[in-house]
Amino acid sequence: MTQTPRAVVAGGGLAGLVAARHLAGAGLDVTLFERSGNVGGRVWTHERKGFRFDRGFQVLFPSYPTVRRELEFDALDLRPFAPGACIARPGSRSTLSDPIRDPRALPATLTNEHVSTGDALRIARLALELVRREPEAIFEDPGPETTIESFLRERGFSDRFVEEFVAPFYGGITLDRSLSTSSRVFEYTFRALLTSRAAVPATGMAAIPAQLAQKARVAGASLELGTEVTAVSSDGERATVTAAGEEYDADAVVVATDPPAARELTGVESIPTDARACVTQYYELPGGTDLETGKRLLLNATEDGPNHLVPHSEVVPEYAPDGTELISATYLGEREESDDELAATTRQTLESWYPDRRFDALETRRTDRIEFAQFAQPPGIHERLPGPRVPDGPVYLAGDYTRWSSIQGAMKSGRLAARAVLEDR
Numbered sequence: 001m002t003q004t005p006r007a008v009v010a011g012g013g014l015a016g017l018v019a020a021r022h023l024a025g026a027g028l029d030v031t032l033f034e035r036s037g038n039v040g041g042r043v044w045t046h047e048r049k050g051f052r053f054d055r056g057f058q059v060l061f062p063s064y065p066t067v068r069r070e071l072e073f074d075a076l077d078l079r080p081f082a083p084g085a086c087i088a089r090p091g092s093r094s095t096l097s098d099p100i101r102d103p104r105a106l107p108a109t110l111t112n113e114h115v116s117t118g119d120a121l122r123i124a125r126l127a128l129e130l131v132r133r134e135p136e137a138i139f140e141d142p143g144p145e146t147t148i149e150s151f152l153r154e155r156g157f158s159d160r161f162v163e164e165f166v167a168p169f170y171g172g173i174t175l176d177r178s179l180s181t182s183s184r185v186f187e188y189t190f191r192a193l194l195t196s197r198a199a200v201p202a203t204g205m206a207a208i209p210a211q212l213a214q215k216a217r218v219a220g221a222s223l224e225l226g227t228e229v230t231a232v233s234s235d236g237e238r239a240t241v242t243a244a245g246e247e248y249d250a251d252a253v254v255v256a257t258d259p260p261a262a263r264e265l266t267g268v269e270s271i272p273t274d275a276r277a278c279v280t281q282y283y284e285l286p287g288g289t290d291l292e293t294g295k296r297l298l299l300n301a302t303e304d305g306p307n308h309l310v311p312h313s314e315v316v317p318e319y320a321p322d323g324t325e326l327i328s329a330t331y332l333g334e335r336e337e338s339d340d341e342l343a344a345t346t347r348q349t350l351e352s353w354y355p356d357r358r359f360d361a362l363e364t365r366r367t368d369r370i371e372f373a374q375f376a377q378p379p380g381i382h383e384r385l386p387g388p389r390v391p392d393g394p395v396y397l398a399g400d401y402t403r404w405s406s407i408q409g410a411m412k413s414g415r416l417a418a419r420a421v422l423e424d425r
Contacts, residue, residue: 004029005251005425008241009221010229010265013041014407015398016256017212018070018414023254024219026422032221033243035228038206039213041258042373043407045204046366050321052204053366056280056373057172057310057330060208061189063196064408065135066415070215076207079316080197082295087165089301090352095294096165119161126155130191138188139404145379148186149179168299171307174405175276175332175374182379185404202318208407229257232265234393252421255391256398256414259375270386272401274376279331281342282312282366285359287323290314298353305349307332326365339367374405388417389424396420 005028009020012034024030038044044055059081062073084096096115115123146154148170152162162179171177173189201207213223224243231242232253239253255262263271291298291311298309306329313320313327320326329346337345343364350359382404388396398417403409 006031006249007252007254007421008033008229008239008248008250009254009256009398010232010241010243011041011256011258011261011399012036012039012209012213012223012225013256013258013399014043014209014212014410015400015414015417016041016254017209017216018411019254019256019398019418020221020223020414021212021216021219022415022418023252023421024216024221026418028252028421030216030219030221031248032216032223033227033229033241034223034225037226038209039223039225040206040209042370043205043209045206047204048366050324051282051284051326051365052312052316052319053282053328053368054200054205056278056368056370057308057328058205058407059198059200060205060407061192061196061198063135063192064406064411066408066412070411070415071208071211075211077202078199079202080199080295081297081315082293083193083197085165085169085297085299086293087168087299087301088353089164091355093292093298093353095296115161115165116158118156119158122155122157126190127194130187131194133187133191135188135191138191139184139382141184146183147180147379148174148183151183151186152179164301165299168301168307169297171332172297172299172330174377175278176376177303177307177332181377182381184382185377188404189406200316202316204319229255229265232395234391234395236393239394250394251425252394252396254396254398254417254421256417258372259399259401260372262397262399262401266391266395266397268386268390268397270384270390271397272375272381272385275372276374276376276405277332277334277369277371278373279335279342280328280368280370281331281339281346281364282326282328283343283346284320284363284365285325285327286361287325289325289361291327291354300349305345306330309346309350334369334371339364342367375401377405388413388420394421394424 007028009032020032046053174181241248400409402413
């Protein structure tokens, strides 16, 4: 009797779950090992006393191609943010939105001091150009690649628009307020913003890996949680995985751990380990506290204080118990300040943006210090990233670090790793 090929997946993040599902669906005997007690990796939601805290502020772009293939949106009950953002500085707040998708915000957008008529025309031209392109072709474009800042400067955008809107907005997306990230990331994500609204599941971002895990189990994969893979080796034909002190032989191994662990397990030096860090704090406010954002982010036009604030319970009431409001503030980089010091800064920042109000009732409910939230993505990095077949023998890589740092990149990498395994067999 012919034995069913065995595949082991190391890591239960988005990439590992997608890979496990497709390998099992193709008839392989698949075991996935995840060192923590839950799936999802960096995409997770903590629940406590009726609050839901995502692990750092994250959103889903429903227009991402692989996301659309892998997820059932109706089951996630997605709750969208309003287009655009509120730009805040001491003593003032203003709205910048998409007048086509959000006509009620047209007057505020047209009178926004951060966007000149010239900037508005440049945005329209750029939008028309990007929506005509296939999303995956953006990273394959042989044309010149530069930083986000240089890309916008070369197109004539004003200093004020770049520094007071794009810097904090893309500081939230890339965790890089200096806009030194690759222009490819800007083009891809800006196109996604034009074709869909950022959203989160009603029960938190953890609903995404939970759905992927269920799909993997239905396909026949076995998910072993709380079991860490500590070694991977290959003789060129087969592979051996060490997990929880035991060795497992496999016809193929997909390493889908975080980048530092993947480099250690495989020895692949091209796996990027330069990290972007952030600190996200969640706060409770009394019920009925209205930050007047219209379900938009609050962007900090200055570099003092948090990069942005999020009105979570205004967008998704299920994130907070009845009678309370939940907001968060994200600080970029690894911060030396204590949790109490950061909360005090958030309170002071809010009071400067709302000078006629006090925020003494603001209470810290959770702080996430995320040392490796993304890998750094300077211009040229994506051409140097390893593909799924870079390790020797039947060992493969899956993770956003083989594509680009995003939920789309992670899921796409899982599909590509599974495809490589099946093609090689």
